[in-house]
Amino acid sequence: MQRVDTPDKRFHDGNPATGALGTPVAAxxxxxxxxxxARAIELAGIDIDPGSSEQLYAAIIAIIASNVNAxxxxxTTPPVKVxxxxxxxxxxxxxxxxxxxxxxGYRSLNCGDWYxxxxxxxxxxxxxxxxxxxxxxxxxxxxxxxxxENGHVVDAGDWEPHxxxxxxxxxxxxxxxxxxxxxxxxxxxxxxxxxAAGAGVHKDHTLAEHGHAYGLPHSAAYGLxxxxxxxVSGSTNPxxxxxxRTSLFGNAETAPTHTRVxxxxxx
Numbered sequence: 001m002q003r004v005d006t007p008d009k010r011f012h013d014g015n016p017a018t019g020a021l022g023t024p025v026a027a028x029x030x031x032x033x034x035x036x037x038a039r040a041i042e043l044a045g046i047d048i049d050p051g052s053s054e055q056l057y058a059a060i061i062a063i064i065a066s067n068v069n070a071x072x073x074x075x076t077t078p079p080v081k082v083x084x085x086x087x088x089x090x091x092x093x094x095x096x097x098x099x100x101x102x103x104x105g106y107r108s109l110n111c112g113d114w115y116x117x118x119x120x121x122x123x124x125x126x127x128x129x130x131x132x133x134x135x136x137x138x139x140x141x142x143x144x145x146x147x148x149e150n151g152h153v154v155d156a157g158d159w160e161p162h163x164x165x166x167x168x169x170x171x172x173x174x175x176x177x178x179x180x181x182x183x184x185x186x187x188x189x190x191x192x193x194x195x196a197a198g199a200g201v202h203k204d205h206t207l208a209e210h211g212h213a214y215g216l217p218h219s220a221a222y223g224l225x226x227x228x229x230x231x232v233s234g235s236t237n238p239x240x241x242x243x244x245r246t247s248l249f250g251n252a253e254t255a256p257t258h259t260r261v262x263x264x265x266x267x
Contacts, residue, residue: 001033040056040059040060040063041056041058041059044060044063046080052079054078057078061078061082062080062083065082066083071083071086071087071094072085074086076091077095078106084096090125091126092125094109095107095108096109100145101149102144102148103141103149107142108126108142108266108267110126111266111267112147112152112265112266113265113266115266116263118261118262119262126267128140129265130180131180131263133176134169135174135176136173137173144174147174152164153166154167156168161177161178162179162180163177164177165177178263179263185203205253205254207254
């Protein structure tokens with residue numbers, strides 16, 4: 001490392017009023033500073049990138065990580081690899097380095113998971129709403145890449161609420177799923193179709209096939225006859241009661257006792 005060639009090894013401003021000149025900057029000094037910084041970056045295994053202003057920081061983190069036999073704790077997500085596993089303080093999560101066809105960088109261990117159970121009034125740093133909102137890809141590149149990698153992306157016109165799908169909006173945004181007013185179910189086989197039902201597949205409201213006996217005997221005392229009751233739908237065979245049914249009763253949905261919580265996605 002070279003210091004500036006002045007008696008006190010410091011730079012000094014010029015003074016036009018007195019004619020005093022500022023400290024001249026020699027090429028040798030600038031080259032020394034440049035190479036000191038560049039060398040540290042390259043020793044960390046990072047290629048020099050003229051478009052980045054975070055490489056020295058990343059290099060310092062990487063060099064520290066290589067000499068510490070434990071996961072590294074960092075203030076914010078580094079733009080380059082500094083270790084296989086890190087804890088990111090401003091996201092409150094553990095992250096691993098991944099390289100896929102859609103993304104290279106750090107990703108939360110739980111990225112993309114549908115998190116149910118929160119009743120917090122304020123979001124925590126590792127989660128966003130799962131209510132069909134639109135987000136910038138630049139803000140959540142790992143989540144958007146995860147959705148593509150796992151086959152959860154549909155065309156914007158095919159996106160619907162109550163499913164596990166994401167959609168590209170324009171060139172720089174994406175829509176997340178809307179998990180409101182649903183219960184989760186483990187993937188398996190749809191008994192109505194005998195088809196496999198994978199993760200993220202939505203199914204509309206259904207009720208298992210069943211019957212309710214009407215309970216009226218075949219008797220004129222109940223206004224029934226073997227020929228049916230004129231003007232009464234489904235009364236053609238009162239003797240067997242097979243075409244009689246009870247009147248509608250209940251609410252608009254079938255649901256067990258429950259407490260509502262916020263639908264969230266981990267990023």
